[in-house]
Amino acid sequence: MMNNINSSETAMLDFSAWATEKQARIENVLNSTLPAANAMPQTLHNAMRYSALEGGKRVRALLCYAASELCGTDTKVADAAACAVELIHAYSLVHDDMPCMDDDDLRRGKPSCHKQFDDATALLVGDALQSLAFEVLSQTGLCAQTNHQISMLNILAKASGSTGMAGGQAIDSASVGKTISRADLEQMHQLKTGALIQAAVLLGGINGNIVKITALSTYAKNIGLAFQVIDDILDVEADSSTLGKTAGKDANNNKPTYVSILGLTDAKQHAQQLYNNALDALTPFGESALRLHELAGFITQRRF
Amino acid sequence: MMNNINSSETAMLDFSAWATEKQARIENVLNSTLPAANAMPQTLHNAMRYSALEGGKRVRALLCYAASELCGTDTKVADAAACAVELIHAYSLVHDDMPCMDDDDLRRGKPSCHKQFDDATALLVGDALQSLAFEVLSQTGLCAQTNHQISMLNILAKASGSTGMAGGQAIDSASVGKTISRADLEQMHQLKTGALIQAAVLLGGINGNIVKITALSTYAKNIGLAFQVIDDILDVEADSSTLGKTAGKDANNNKPTYVSILGLTDAKQHAQQLYNNALDALTPFGESALRLHELAGFITQRRF
Numbered sequence: 001m002m003n004n005i006n007s008s009e010t011a012m013l014d015f016s017a018w019a020t021e022k023q024a025r026i027e028n029v030l031n032s033t034l035p036a037a038n039a040m041p042q043t044l045h046n047a048m049r050y051s052a053l054e055g056g057k058r059v060r061a062l063l064c065y066a067a068s069e070l071c072g073t074d075t076k077v078a079d080a081a082a083c084a085v086e087l088i089h090a091y092s093l094v095h096d097d098m099p100c101m102d103d104d105d106l107r108r109g110k111p112s113c114h115k116q117f118d119d120a121t122a123l124l125v126g127d128a129l130q131s132l133a134f135e136v137l138s139q140t141g142l143c144a145q146t147n148h149q150i151s152m153l154n155i156l157a158k159a160s161g162s163t164g165m166a167g168g169q170a171i172d173s174a175s176v177g178k179t180i181s182r183a184d185l186e187q188m189h190q191l192k193t194g195a196l197i198q199a200a201v202l203l204g205g206i207n208g209n210i211v212k213i214t215a216l217s218t219y220a221k222n223i224g225l226a227f228q229v230i231d232d233i234l235d236v237e238a239d240s241s242t243l244g245k246t247a248g249k250d251a252n253n254n255k256p257t258y259v260s261i262l263g264l265t266d267a268k269q270h271a272q273q274l275y276n277n278a279l280d281a282l283t284p285f286g287e288s289a290l291r292l293h294e295l296a297g298f299i300t301q302r303r304f
Numbered sequence: 305m306m307n308n309i310n311s312s313e314t315a316m317l318d319f320s321a322w323a324t325e326k327q328a329r330i331e332n333v334l335n336s337t338l339p340a341a342n343a344m345p346q347t348l349h350n351a352m353r354y355s356a357l358e359g360g361k362r363v364r365a366l367l368c369y370a371a372s373e374l375c376g377t378d379t380k381v382a383d384a385a386a387c388a389v390e391l392i393h394a395y396s397l398v399h400d401d402m403p404c405m406d407d408d409d410l411r412r413g414k415p416s417c418h419k420q421f422d423d424a425t426a427l428l429v430g431d432a433l434q435s436l437a438f439e440v441l442s443q444t445g446l447c448a449q450t451n452h453q454i455s456m457l458n459i460l461a462k463a464s465g466s467t468g469m470a471g472g473q474a475i476d477s478a479s480v481g482k483t484i485s486r487a488d489l490e491q492m493h494q495l496k497t498g499a500l501i502q503a504a505v506l507l508g509g510i511n512g513n514i515v516k517i518t519a520l521s522t523y524a525k526n527i528g529l530a531f532q533v534i535d536d537i538l539d540v541e542a543d544s545s546t547l548g549k550t551a552g553k554d555a556n557n558n559k560p561t562y563v564s565i566l567g568l569t570d571a572k573q574h575a576q577q578l579y580n581n582a583l584d585a586l587t588p589f590g591e592s593a594l595r596l597h598e599l600a601g602f603i604t605q606r607r608f
Binding site (some may be wrong): 039091095098101119122128130135153157158160163167168173 | 344347375395402405426427432434444453457461470471473565
């Protein structure tokens, strides 16, 4: 799908090297941020490391780093921001997989946290990963401008809470088996997935001026929704072994998705439109927004 | 027990009026901080309000306000600090009561959150209350000194995480049915209950100088442990209706407690010693630490 995106193979190779470098970088940052596996309490720390390391494509960290490059954000700040966002994301996956939520046994190709450990540990892992995200962002001396640091903490807290990610998850749980409108579906995903993706971009771009931040918001909102539409498409089109999580789960769970509401063809078209909107927002910045441009392609073109 | 504490009835009356005023104050702050019950997603917001409002004696908020009075911390800052600490405490109770943890049906005399709503909602309530705590403390313009604000966020994050409250909870879960030493029990409680109580005092005292903060740390550490020893004593001596939660739970769950390790008499003596240590730390401040002094009595004398 979307063959017209990113026709330049050279750019993609450059991007691939950039992404690989950043993925290794965030892995190192997370590795040194998470408490050591042999630090008390050991089971909890082991389980936190199990759940947050070696995980996924690190799309949120990549978005954060790309925004930081556009806005000239200090590397140390970008590292902390990317780390905090990935920790929040990791916590949300651990809790979402629990029996009382999606009850998913598989995550990133491994047993999910509550399967590998137990439910109590998974609950505490999620709780502690969330705390750690805020601990990382509140390190003394992280930002030369302390008001930036406070803003970052506030953006992340709002994106994670009841009017952000947790709120979206609540609407998602409540919508199982119900017919909901496209607008409601969009709002649910804007909270459940979009809010944290937007936070990733805004945290990376904390050093940007108002013009850049406004553009980044528009970019992030569209790419966040595109991400979710693609996720719904993948849930239908891919299989579990390539997804690294249980495929067909949404349909099996009778959850409304972009595919169930729009159909597969229109869902793909919608993803394309969101992608176009995201790129339009970057136009004023030309080459300096290259990585964000490429990331939009990476997110919407994800092959399985 | 401990009849020699707070013999002045007049001081107790003054304290009682002060505590009642602060309890009403924190209730108002929480009420206006929590999203409205009719704000989307409604069930989640209703459940958050159900879990965080009209709750308990607000010991942590009282400690926070008392420390703020000793250190001349701005009222607005003290309100935010007390609110954030109570939100973290409320989240911990919601998660601790869940079936995969203590599986407790009763909390503060009402059905616990997962009984009143459901497990998925309780999970998200805890998650969202934690985020809200960090949102409250990261409001733009909260502190004139932004480095104070960042310190407050960092203290709360550390106190909540895997080397604080969540870590203590993990050790607690792992210790069921095991024989542990008094030192290990003390360390577990220092994390599980003590860390957040210490955070409450330190956040309230954020405006204090190094002498006051050091003294507050010692005070908080001792009173936090005393609080837990008393909790263990209450679990044996009180009944469910007066406790507002299921009594005898620890013994039934084969959990090590101060009573099971020290025996009832020595546990009471230990509480008295911790109380004395806490008061000793306040000695240099005389009358200006009156409320903290009285709170130590309030915590260790709690009648049922």
